[in-house]
Amino acid sequence: MKLLQYCLLTASIALVVTSNAQTKKQDTDKKIGCVTIEPFGFNAFDTANPRGLADNYYLWDNGKTLVVKFMNTGNSKYKELVKKYAKEWEQYANLKFQFVESGDAQIRVLLTSGDGGGHYTRGLGIQLLNYPQSEFNLHLDTSDFVSPDAAYRTIVHEFGHAIGLMHEHMSPVSGVKWDKTAVYARYKLLQGWNKEMVDAQLFVKYNTSYANGTKYDPKSIMHYPISRWETTDGYYVDWNSSISEGDKNIVKALYPKGTRTNEVPRFSVTNFSKMDIEKSNVKNGVSFYPSFTISTAGKEGRVIYLTVFYDEEGNPVSTTSKDFNFSGLAATNKSTVLLPGQKIEVNKGKHDLELFIPYSEIPQSISNKKVSARFFVFLTDKEEFKKLYVSDAVACNMVK
Ligand SMILES: [Zn+2]
Structure with missing residues (x-):
């Protein structure tokens, strides 16, 4: 095994100690919509080159029906929205979402209202299985559903993580010229994130070797908005509120109607x-x-x-x-x-x-x-x- 991998592993193991405290800070995130919490640590300390856009090692079986359950009574209006928008992915991915009222489920949604928890999945794809049935693994704060667009992009984005998609702004070919000093300072002030956290959520660049044939897509529903102040050249990305052509292409490649080509353990x-x-x-x-x-x-x-x-x-x-x-x-x-x-x-x-x-x-x-x-x-x-x-x-x- 490579020395680099060992070094990263050490960092990973050391980080486990502090991950709980950092998770609490992540929960304060409201501004950018979502933080994907890798179970027990961060992607930054996983050497797996998690593709431009999706982590093939965490994909569900192709053609699978994923059972989804709400973990609380919640508002029925919002539950219907979640059901409707999650199923948007079914048009492009060879996956189905089956919503149930009781029993075991692979995806367990907790709907809150203004608890400060924000929106996140506890990992990508099959990583959601790491948690016991008694715990939720997808968190949505419905107080942010202030418009149809906001509800749509939030739900579709989180279910994108649940099927294995990663943040598009971390694409190795994005070419985004981050003003890192400004971004570190701003996120520290706004969300209490340390440098490590900002690196993990914004600046990690993944290997292109498993990009699944796709290009950087600033229109992706998996892209954070980027403000002008965050880049050195004024580049910005607005809120994306629909599944882009790039999103459709990646999920079609990951979950094709036929046989998946890029298979891994x-x-x-x-x-x-x-x-x-x-x-x-x-x-x-x-x-x-x-x-x-x-x-x-x-x-x-x-x-x-x-x-x-x-x-x-x-x-x-x-x-x-x-x-x-x-x-x-x-x-x-x-x-x-x-x-x-x-x-x-x-x-x-x-x-x-x-x-x-x-x-x-x-x-x-x-x-x-x-x-x-x-x-x-x-x-x-x-x-x-x-x-x-x-x-x-x-x-x-x-x-x-
Ligand atoms: Zn996200």
Whole structure:
């Protein structure tokens, strides 16, 4: 694996610690319509070159019917708008949205009114599966539906993320000449975003290798508006309130009527329920048994199951160990290749995946202390390194 990937991975793991606090700041966003919250971190720290416009690794199966449910009673007028506008995508993508009143759903919409939450999806496409059925994964604040256009562009934009589309202004070929100093200052003042956050939401430039044959499209419904003050040459983009020709082309390529051509491993982790931790004086170390389900589609791919240790302050622990070291961090991992079309229950009922670390390899700084551990799942495929899942911190008593 490349050194760059390791460096980014370290940043990614370190960032998990602060992502909750930053998510709260994201929630204050009203001005630009939407922030896509990648589960447990930001796209900026995912090396996956998430295409010009869509992340192929997070696409749903082509032809799939996505079940959608509202998580609250909400205003029936707005519910009808959501149903109507979400289905706009059905004209171009080989997908269907089926709205249900109860039971399990892949897309779970929370409608609020002026809660300050703004509009966002908790990830792209199949990343929405990372969250338990009891939680929403698409948030809409209906107090912003001040005109038919505003409601339309907001709903269509968010459902665009739900099918895997990314922000168009991050297109690697946009050529937007950002006035970065002005943008950093403005977003810090308005929304409390730090530089990292602004970089992640506006300035990340993705690799062109998976642009899915499309060009930069300033008319895209997935484009933020850009004000003149945000660019050095006065370039601006107004609110876009319709699905553009470019949008139609990309979703037709991603979800064609026939067979999808640009297929990749598309794996998702669900049902993480717990991580059993067992200390053994016979094995002379600690065993971790994360319990989850992994579903595979698309193509075969390699996954890495990883447990990383965090100190009492919640920071990842550095190590000099040779074998229990992931990107300089104290960790234990296993890697395996999975074929597509599987649904594998791991450590459900019986222990069938063990991540072990000997006492001798646990860094002195956390030896005999009460610390915590997080479970990660990564997918590696060619040059790509995708974060599939990160658990909450699990208490981990290292006292022998
Ligand atoms: Zn968005």
